Amino acid sequence: MIGIGFALLGLYLLAQSTIVLAGGFHPRHSPLGIAWTAVTAAVMFALAYGKARTGAALDNPVLRTEGRVTLIDGLLAAAVLLGLVLNSTLGWWWADPAAGYVLVHYAVREVHEIFFGEH
Numbered sequence: 700m701i702g703i704g705f706a707l708l709g710l711y712l713l714a715q716s717t718i719v720l721a722g723g724f725h726p727r728h729s730p731l732g733i734a735w736t737a738v739t740a741a742v743m744f745a746l747a748y749g750k751a752r753t754g755a756a757l758d759n760p761v762l763r764t765e766g767r768v769t770l771i772d773g774l775l776a777a778a779v780l781l782g783l784v785l786n787s788t789l790g791w792w793w794a795d796p797a798a799g800y801v802l803v804h805y806a807v808r809e810v811h812e813i814f815f816g817e818h
Contacts, residue, residue, distance in 0.1 A: 702813035709806030716799030725792040736780040743773030
């Protein structure tokens with residue numbers, strides 16, 4: 700299920716980033732949105748670390764994999780944050796969808812590891 704979740708997330712990000720770039724959509728920003736996204740990223744990274752550490756201590760592969768899922772949530776929040784900051788400071792409206800492609804690459808790597816890696 701986790702591998703399927705990664706695959707679906709990667710497909711969604713690929714489609715959404717392509718639509719935004721092709722359509723030239725210029726997102727607006729807000730200081731509250733930027734702050735909320737920063738907090739979200741920090742919480743996701745802390746949760747990912749905790750899940751991975753606990754999964755390793757318990758030798759639980761499901762919890763370790765769930766830690767990687769939470770890590771991608773943190774990376775997604777960080778990419779959105781970077782896109783918001785670059786858009787608000789430099790007017791780089793395309794930064795957020797471009798970061799989405801980086802996350803697609805990470806999701807593909809994780810899907811490959813889940814389905815075809817050594818277990």
